Amino acid sequence: MPVITTIDDLKQLHKRRAPKMFYDYAESGSWTEQTFRENTSDFAQIRLRQRVAVDMSDRTTKSQMIGQDVSMPVALAPVGLTGMQSADGEIKAARAAEKFGVPYTLSTMSICSIEDVAKHTTAPFWFQLYVMRDEEFIDNIIARAKKAGCSALVLTLDLQILGQRHKDLKNGLTAPPKFTIPTMIDLATKWRWGYEMMQTKRRSFGNIVGHAKNVGDTSSLSSWTAEQFEPKLDWGMIARLKEKWGGKLILKGILDVEDAKNAVAVGADAITVSNHGGRQLDGALSAIRMLPAIVAAVGDQIEVHFDSGIRSGQDVLKALALGAKGVMIGRAYIYGLGAMGEQGVTTALQIIQKELDTTMALCGRRDVTTLDRDVLLVPQDFE
Numbered sequence: 614m615p616v617i618t619t620i621d622d623l624k625q626l627h628k629r630r631a632p633k634m635f636y637d638y639a640e641s642g643s644w645t646e647q648t649f650r651e652n653t654s655d656f657a658q659i660r661l662r663q664r665v666a667v668d669m670s671d672r673t674t675k676s677q678m679i680g681q682d683v684s685m686p687v688a689l690a691p692v693g694l695t696g697m698q699s700a701d702g703e704i705k706a707a708r709a710a711e712k713f714g715v716p717y718t719l720s721t722m723s724i725c726s727i728e729d730v731a732k733h734t735t736a737p738f739w740f741q742l743y744v745m746r747d748e749e750f751i752d753n754i755i756a757r758a759k760k761a762g763c764s765a766l767v768l769t770l771d772l773q774i775l776g777q778r779h780k781d782l783k784n785g786l787t788a789p790p791k792f793t794i795p796t797m798i799d800l801a802t803k804w805r806w807g808y809e810m811m812q813t814k815r816r817s818f819g820n821i822v823g824h825a826k827n828v829g830d831t832s833s834l835s836s837w838t839a840e841q842f843e844p845k846l847d848w849g850m851i852a853r854l855k856e857k858w859g860g861k862l863i864l865k866g867i868l869d870v871e872d873a874k875n876a877v878a879v880g881a882d883a884i885t886v887s888n889h890g891g892r893q894l895d896g897a898l899s900a901i902r903m904l905p906a907i908v909a910a911v912g913d914q915i916e917v918h919f920d921s922g923i924r925s926g927q928d929v930l931k932a933l934a935l936g937a938k939g940v941m942i943g944r945a946y947i948y949g950l951g952a953m954g955e956q957g958v959t960t961a962l963q964i965i966q967k968e969l970d971t972t973m974a975l976c977g978r979r980d981v982t983t984l985d986r987d988v989l990l991v992p993q994d995f996e
């Protein structure tokens with residue numbers, strides 16, 4: 614077992630241990646992957662101000678996200694097919710988040726269902742909704758999320774139609790997932806994954822198959838999405854969904870000031886500035902580049918969260934200092950899950966918290982909630 618000290622170490626181990634088809638699914642962006650690459654490379658352009666001789670005792674990473682206490686302002690983002698990176702992956706990730714004191718978000722496209730996760734955890738989790746054409750399914754899934762005690766609905770707005778990812782097409786990734794012959798051959802060297810997967814019955818979309826009408830046959834992810842997802846989603850529909858849900862609402866996938874203003878107008882509790890981890894509109898600016906303008910426009914009216922490109926505690930600090938109240942991480946914990954199951958997710962969270970805490974101290978700060986632009990040197994063209 615290699616010594617794990619960074620998120621990248623977890624990524625290398627994930628690559629070795631999980632089937633190529635599922636590792637590639639996590640590690641891809643759409644089309645040329647320009648936005649996917651810039652999500653991380655733009656973070657590196659923001660530099661930190663070293664400060665000295667400042668009392669750095671009694672530091673804290675504790676904060677709040679949508680009024681909930683968190684041990685650090687980092688939530689686990691919704692990730693489809695998490696249960697294919699590691700058997701029962703959603704339960705493992707939710708448990709790791711619960712023990713760490715951070716929110717877990719369950720994707721509509723998860724392998725474990727809302728009920729599976731609720732049964733194996735005690736802390737309320739967030740539920741992410743993709744708006745599907747089948748209205749009865751939407752009503753039912755909102756009722757299921759309420760019944761399970763989910764403490765927020767995360768409504769994802771940037772994927773009503775799928776941004777093409779070449780790797781998934783080449784690997785023959787389907788929805789619901791199906792094991793192809795190349796995957797079976799690949800599995801010969803991924804014995805640990807195969808052994809664990811044999812012990813679980815959860816291998817399809819737990820929230821959808823058996824719950825939604827006309828789910829259809831196995832097809833490519835993009836045709837399946839085109840058949841199932843509601844292309845007419847607009848702000849009127851979002852307002853109606855808000856009424857149906859009645860609880861905390863987070864609108865995810867906001868990358869434009871005008872959309873952020875619409876989110877305020879519709880009465881959402883928070884927005885997530887995000888480009889879906891570079892998986893949707895390739896050519897869009899990195900999410901971290903868009904964050905300052907969105908915070909400037911609506912930061913005093915709505916809680917702003919951020920995701921896309923976070924691979925370290927330093928990245929978390931940069932997003933917070935640019936005005937995000939909290940962040941979500943996607944791949945950073947998925948690498949951990951694919952590498953070492955629940956322990957890997959815990960390791961990812963520990964790495965991020967330690968990096969965040971140390972960086973805060975070296976920037977002369979003791980409390981994560983007081984971070985501001987003074988700790989940063991931001992390139993002028995970020996504005």
Ligand code: FNR
Nearest residue numbers: 639690691692693720769889890921922942943944
């Ligand atoms: C995602 N994301 C995502 N978002 C969502 O709202 N519902 C989903 O089902 C998924 N599925 C999904 C699968 C995979 C493999 C990835 C990598 C991402 C997007 C996710 O919630 C988040 O926005 C990004 O992961 C953030 O970028 P980073 O942290 O991965 O760079």
